Every structure is written in C-alpha cells, then in structure tokens.
Amino acid sequence: MQLGFIGFGEAAFEMSSGLKEQGFGKIFAYDPLWNHPTFGLLVKERAHKAGVELKTEAEGVLDQADILIVAVPANKAYEVSGTLKPYLKKGCIYVDVSASNPDVKRRISDNIKGKEVPFVDAAMMGPLPVYKHTVPILASGDGTDALTRHMSPYGMAISKVSENPGDASAVKLIRSIYMKGTAALLIELLEAAHRFQVEDLVIGSISETMDGKSFEQSMNRLVTGTSIHAVRRAAELEGSIEMLEAAQLDSLMSQAARDKLRLLSTYNLKEKFQGKTPAKWLEVITAIQQ
Incomplete structure (x- = not known):
C-alpha cells in the first residue's frame, strides 16, 4: 500500500511525518510550488524531513499511489480534481481533506465517478501539529470503509459519518x-x-x-x-x-x-x-x- 499527497503544505507534512514514525512505507507527494523561488525550498525541506519522495509532476504521484490524499486550498479542490482525473487509476482511493463545502465535495465525487475511484470526504477535526496523522477525521463517501481498513493500523482515527460525500464536511x-x-x-x-x-x-x-x-x-x-x-x-x-x-x-x-x-x-x-x-x-x- 502506497500513499500519495497532492499539495504538500502543513497538513500533508504533519500527516506523513507521523505515518513514517509509525512505519508506513512509501509516500509520494507533488506540490505545484516545489520549484517556487520563495516557497520551493520549504516544500523540499519538509519532504526530506518527513521521508517523502517529492515528484515534479502530479502524474508521478498518481502512478504510484493506492491512496491519494488531496490537500489543496478549498477554492482549488474541484479544479484540481479535474486536472487529476485523466491520470487516476482504477481502485485508487481519492481522499479530499480540503475545507470545501458539502456541495463541492459532492461535485468532486461525481467528477471522478467514471474512473471507478472510491471517494472520501475527510474533515480533519483538530490541529495537525498536535495530532499529526492521528488527528480525528470524520469521513463520508464510498471509499471510507477501505480507507479505514488500510490506515487504522497506523493510528489514523477515522470515524465514518455516512456513505454520502459532503456529510463529513457539513x-x-x-x-x-x-x-x-x-x-x-x-x-x-x-x-x-x-x-x-x-x-x-x-x-x-x-x-x-x-x-x-x-x-x-x-x-x-x-x-x-x-x-x-x-x-x-x-x-x-x-x-x-x-x-x-x-x-x-x-x-x-x-x-x-x-x-x-x-x-x-x-x-x-x-x-x-x-x-x-x-x-x-x-x-x-x-x-x-x-
């Protein structure tokens, strides 16, 4: 089981750091700011510190990931789902942890449905620097059970709300x-x-x-x-x-x-x-x- 992050800001860094401490295997990440003149150095430092393999293109993450955690700003979440859609592989669990509203979460789920990709609307309910990967997560969507089965052994605290995308964010x-x-x-x-x-x-x-x-x-x-x-x-x-x-x-x-x-x-x-x-x-x- 391999994990990928799209967006490697504080949330992705803290979660991956904690998972690595628990012995999780391969983690890949892509962040559009990886070569930014100001913020690129921080992205690279975080990836190195967390033991995450940083990719220069999103496709490099999607090729490898069995679980994809999309950690981008709320106003970019739907747009990013469209960008990623052509490269999603069948069976990969798509986890959106953005603070988007329920309607956006439902639209993302509908957007990727044809790719046979289970979707999880994940709402993180605590400070990442404190909890890292054990942050309490409310989750909804058809990929919730699979995500829980794969990640609970590493200490992730996932509580299922329903099968309906958007309910957790609500x-x-x-x-x-x-x-x-x-x-x-x-x-x-x-x-x-x-x-x-x-x-x-x-x-x-x-x-x-x-x-x-x-x-x-x-x-x-x-x-x-x-x-x-x-x-x-x-x-x-x-x-x-x-x-x-x-x-x-x-x-x-x-x-x-x-x-x-x-x-x-x-x-x-x-x-x-x-x-x-x-x-x-x-x-x-x-x-x-x-």
Missing part, C-alpha cells in the same frame, strides 16, 4: 459556526469588559452560570428560553450595543445577535408555546422550520 462547517462565532463573540465581550475594568466580575458571573452544567444542558436552556423571550432579549442587547458604541467599541457580534433575536420574534414562538418554555431545543428548531 459536520465540520456547522461546528465552525459555534467555534468561530464563539471566539469572535468572546473577543467583543472581553474588549468591553476590559474597557470598563470589570473583566473579573464579568468572567466570574458567566462562569458561575455556565460551569455547573454540561454544554448540552446549557445549549438546551439558552435555546428554549430564548424562544419565548426573544423580544425582551433583543431589547436588552440593544442596550449593550448603545453602551459599546458610546465607548467607541465594535459591536458587530452584538448587532448580529440582536438581529437574529428580532427575526426569531417574528415566528411568534411565545404564542405557539403558550408562554411556556419548551422542554427540548428540537421543539424550537422544528417550530422555526415549520
């Missing part, structure tokens, strides 16, 4: 709404707390509210409560926005939250639930979607 991108959104919201909160010199009180108060419950319990409480109190909470945020603007602080996240609450209030959920807080978040989401 999980990652939906999760990012929370993870990236929370980070942005916290920055806005901490800027304000620091400006008013009340950071310890603010952090302590929020900690007291959140620390005693699991994430799912807190999520359920916040969503169900907001469903019947959206109008009041939007008005409260309006006060927060006025305070931030008076202090000449950015209020972008607070404005977005206020607008979302105002939109939620148009669904008349308080009336639908007869003023009683629903038991589960799913009741709220179902009512919105109806």
Whole structure:
C-alpha cells in the first residue's frame, strides 16, 4: 500500500511525518510550488524531513499511489480534481481533506465517478501539529470503509459519518459556526469588559452560570428560553450595543445577535408555546422550520 499527497503544505507534512514514525512505507507527494523561488525550498525541506519522495509532476504521484490524499486550498479542490482525473487509476482511493463545502465535495465525487475511484470526504477535526496523522477525521463517501481498513493500523482515527460525500464536511462547517462565532463573540465581550475594568466580575458571573452544567444542558436552556423571550432579549442587547458604541467599541457580534433575536420574534414562538418554555431545543428548531 502506497500513499500519495497532492499539495504538500502543513497538513500533508504533519500527516506523513507521523505515518513514517509509525512505519508506513512509501509516500509520494507533488506540490505545484516545489520549484517556487520563495516557497520551493520549504516544500523540499519538509519532504526530506518527513521521508517523502517529492515528484515534479502530479502524474508521478498518481502512478504510484493506492491512496491519494488531496490537500489543496478549498477554492482549488474541484479544479484540481479535474486536472487529476485523466491520470487516476482504477481502485485508487481519492481522499479530499480540503475545507470545501458539502456541495463541492459532492461535485468532486461525481467528477471522478467514471474512473471507478472510491471517494472520501475527510474533515480533519483538530490541529495537525498536535495530532499529526492521528488527528480525528470524520469521513463520508464510498471509499471510507477501505480507507479505514488500510490506515487504522497506523493510528489514523477515522470515524465514518455516512456513505454520502459532503456529510463529513457539513459536520465540520456547522461546528465552525459555534467555534468561530464563539471566539469572535468572546473577543467583543472581553474588549468591553476590559474597557470598563470589570473583566473579573464579568468572567466570574458567566462562569458561575455556565460551569455547573454540561454544554448540552446549557445549549438546551439558552435555546428554549430564548424562544419565548426573544423580544425582551433583543431589547436588552440593544442596550449593550448603545453602551459599546458610546465607548467607541465594535459591536458587530452584538448587532448580529440582536438581529437574529428580532427575526426569531417574528415566528411568534411565545404564542405557539403558550408562554411556556419548551422542554427540548428540537421543539424550537422544528417550530422555526415549520
């Protein structure tokens, strides 16, 4: 079993380094920047350090690889699949680890389907420098079982989502709404707390509210409560926005939250639930979607 990378940036370097440490055999790679005057040296240094054979053309990798990991920028992933398609060999497992959206992953799968090449939509769920090849991977597509069978013995942590290309990436991108959104919201909160010199009180108060419950319990409480109190909470945020603007602080996240609450209030959920807080978040989401 031989492995090939198209694109040899940080992800490919870290994964191949870890696999080599686990005794994996031949690994080949091609990166279009291999002879770039600025970045070419880094590509070559990484390949040498990881024990990877660097090729000067993509075809050189495709000739050798039984598993092909395409690690290119999201905006290039579909285009690259078209470039590689003529050289794909039957049975080679095509693994796309880009951060492309689900539609792009489905289009790539459809694009190569005629080559009898199993496809894997792979979403990496952790930092590569920390985990290397053991980074948790969510995978979907018809090549997932084969990829897991071949690579799990080397420590790769692959969890199957479904047979449908795009499902794994959907999980990652939906999760990012929370993870990236929370980070942005916290920055806005901490800027304000620091400006008013009340950071310890603010952090302590929020900690007291959140620390005693699991994430799912807190999520359920916040969503169900907001469903019947959206109008009041939007008005409260309006006060927060006025305070931030008076202090000449950015209020972008607070404005977005206020607008979302105002939109939620148009669904008349308080009336639908007869003023009683629903038991589960799913009741709220179902009512919105109806």
